[in-house]
Amino acid sequence: MPRTILMGDPQFFSVKGGANPHTRNVLGLKKTVDAHRARQQWHMMAQALLAKGAEVLVIPPDEHLTGLVYPANAGFLYPLQGCSSAHKTFHLSNLLPTRAGEREVYRSFIQSLGFATRDVQARFEGEADFFPVGDNMMIFTHGRVERQRFVPAFALPPWRRVYGFRSDERTLDELKRIAEDRVILSLELCLEAHYHGDTVLCSYGPRREYLLAYMGGFTQDSQEHLRMTFGARLIELSDNDAALYAANSFQAEEGGRFSLFMPFGVSETLCTRIRANGVEPVLVDVSEFLAKGGGSIKCMILDLGPSNELAKDPAAVSFRAERRYEYLFP
Numbered sequence: 001m002p003r004t005i006l007m008g009d010p011q012f013f014s015v016k017g018g019a020n021p022h023t024r025n026v027l028g029l030k031k032t033v034d035a036h037r038a039r040q041q042w043h044m045m046a047q048a049l050l051a052k053g054a055e056v057l058v059i060p061p062d063e064h065l066t067g068l069v070y071p072a073n074a075g076f077l078y079p080l081q082g083c084s085s086a087h088k089t090f091h092l093s094n095l096l097p098t099r100a101g102e103r104e105v106y107r108s109f110i111q112s113l114g115f116a117t118r119d120v121q122a123r124f125e126g127e128a129d130f131f132p133v134g135d136n137m138m139i140f141t142h143g144r145v146e147r148q149r150f151v152p153a154f155a156l157p158p159w160r161r162v163y164g165f166r167s168d169e170r171t172l173d174e175l176k177r178i179a180e181d182r183v184i185l186s187l188e189l190c191l192e193a194h195y196h197g198d199t200v201l202c203s204y205g206p207r208r209e210y211l212l213a214y215m216g217g218f219t220q221d222s223q224e225h226l227r228m229t230f231g232a233r234l235i236e237l238s239d240n241d242a243a244l245y246a247a248n249s250f251q252a253e254e255g256g257r258f259s260l261f262m263p264f265g266v267s268e269t270l271c272t273r274i275r276a277n278g279v280e281p282v283l284v285d286v287s288e289f290l291a292k293g294g295g296s297i298k299c300m301i302l303d304l305g306p307s308n309e310l311a312k313d314p315a316a317v318s319f320r321a322e323r324r325y326e327y328l329f330p
Contacts, residue, residue, distance in 0.1 A: 001081075002053040002254060004310055006109075006302040007325075008069040010042040011061035015292055017098030019148055020163055021193045022294030028150060028161055031292045038288040042069075045284045045297065046325050049261065052282065053254030055307050056325040059109055067099045070295045071302040072198060073166075074106040075126040077115065078178055080303065085311040090115045091178060093126040096148075096166060112319040113304070114311025122171040127302060128196035129167040130175060133203040133211060138182045141197025142169040143189035163192045185229060187222040194242070198298045202247040204260050209233055210277050212249070212270075214242035235273055241266050248296035250303075251279065263287075263296050 015023045018030040025031060046056050059068055067073070075092040090110045092103050107117050124130075129141045143165025153160040172186055187197070194200045200217035204210055211230050214237040215223050226234060237246050249262040260274055264285040271281040290296045304310065310320065321327060 001306040001308065002055065003252060004055040004057060004304040004307045004320075005049065005250075006057050006059060006071050006074075006304060007042070007046060007300055008059045008071050009061040009328075010039050010069050012063040012066050013038050013042075013069045013289075013293070014066050016066050017096075019096060019098055020195050020294035021161075022291060024161065027157055028159065033292045034288055038292075041284075041286050041288055042300070043329070045261070045286055045300065046329075048282060048284055049252060049301075050325065052252045052259045052261075054252050057113075057304075057320065057323045058325055058328050059105065059323075062105065065099070065102050065105060067095075068102055068105065069289070070293065070299045071106070072127045072295075072299050073099070073125040073196075074102065074110075074302050075117075075120070076130055077303070077305055080132060081305045081309060084309060085114050085316075088115055088305070088309075089178075090117045091126075092117055092119050094120050094122060094124050096123070096125075109323075112316065114313060114316035120171065120174055122174060123166070123168040124171040124174075125166040125196060128198045128299065131198065131201075131203065132182075132208060133185075134209045135207055136182055138175070138179050138184045139197065139201060139203075140167070140172055140175055140184050140186045141189055141201070142167045142171065142186065143195070163195060165189055165192070165195050167196075185225065187225065188219045189217055189222075190219050191217045195294075196299070198248055199245055199296075200237075200242070200247050202249045202260075202298070204249070204251045204258070204274070204279055205277050206258060208251070210235065212237055212247045214247055216242065235270075237270070238267065241270050245290055245296035246270060248290075248298045250298045250301050261297050263290065 015030045145168045146164030150159045194217040200214040202212040244263045246266045258279040259282045264283045
């Protein structure tokens with residue numbers, strides 16, 4: 001079923017907080033975005049998604065909230081599919097301090113689409129760390145949440161930056177109450193360069209039954225849980241594919257055909273394995289967003305589920321029409 005997704009207008013995309021290892025150079029200085037290149041890449045990605053049947057809605061830009069270009073962190077819709085919008089709730093993230101202002105922007109937008117909203121209380125960053133796999137499982141990824149700072153180091157330069165992770169393990173209790181009808185597999189992240197679960201994991205396939213995984217991004221216990229749970233359905237990523245954020249991909253469907261939007265440059269070996277599972281890779285260049293902002297394809301997409309399950313009331317339908325990509329960028 002065609003899906004409706006949310007993307008963030010890249011007009012003001014830049015590095016302000018510098019809150020992950022991709023945003024700073026070896027000296028700890030924040031990188032500068034090539035704004036023209038970023039906008040070109042964003043539009044090419046949006047148009048490629050439209051060509052595969054997705055409905056793309058666009059959140060307005062805000063020069064003070066440049067992280068809006070990564071709406072996967074906004075929260076998550078539950079249930080994601082299988083019922084009308086009246087029975088769905090959007091659970092808003094509790095973002096890190098430099099992005100906390102985004103919550104009210106997302107709240108207004110999501111409510112205008114006809115969804116009820118609730119706030120997650122613990123530190124948590126939405127679909128980036130909580131997403132469905134198969135028919136009855138959700139995966140929750142977490143790591144140590146720390147105050148981001150520079151600390152001394154016996155190296156050159158003589159300091160390093162502590163970034164930490166984004167979702168607190170204590171969020172699990174809230175998530176269990178929300179998704180009480182699903183099994184939740186809790187996994188611990190261990191590499192700051194892969195600070196969200198959607199940078200190391202991607203479920204795909206007709207029932208999202210297969211899982212791409214970069215095992216180096218997890219603790220040993222979590223690696224064992226993954227192998228035990230998924231067996232032959234687990235596709236382990238090479239270091240090279242993982243560095244390109246191959247797991248930060250998004251599946252679209254049109255007419256019963258499945259496409260997995262993946263970062264340009266991933267290996268043909270990986271693409272061949274994905275095709276063997278009945279899904280066609282579609283490679284998209286969003287390198288400016290990864291190299292400067294630390295987010296790739298899935299980070300730039302919030303999944304709002306099947307298009308035919310969105311609200312049908314006139315106000316929501318009108319708002320949705322006004323925020324469609326084709327209306328905003330004719």
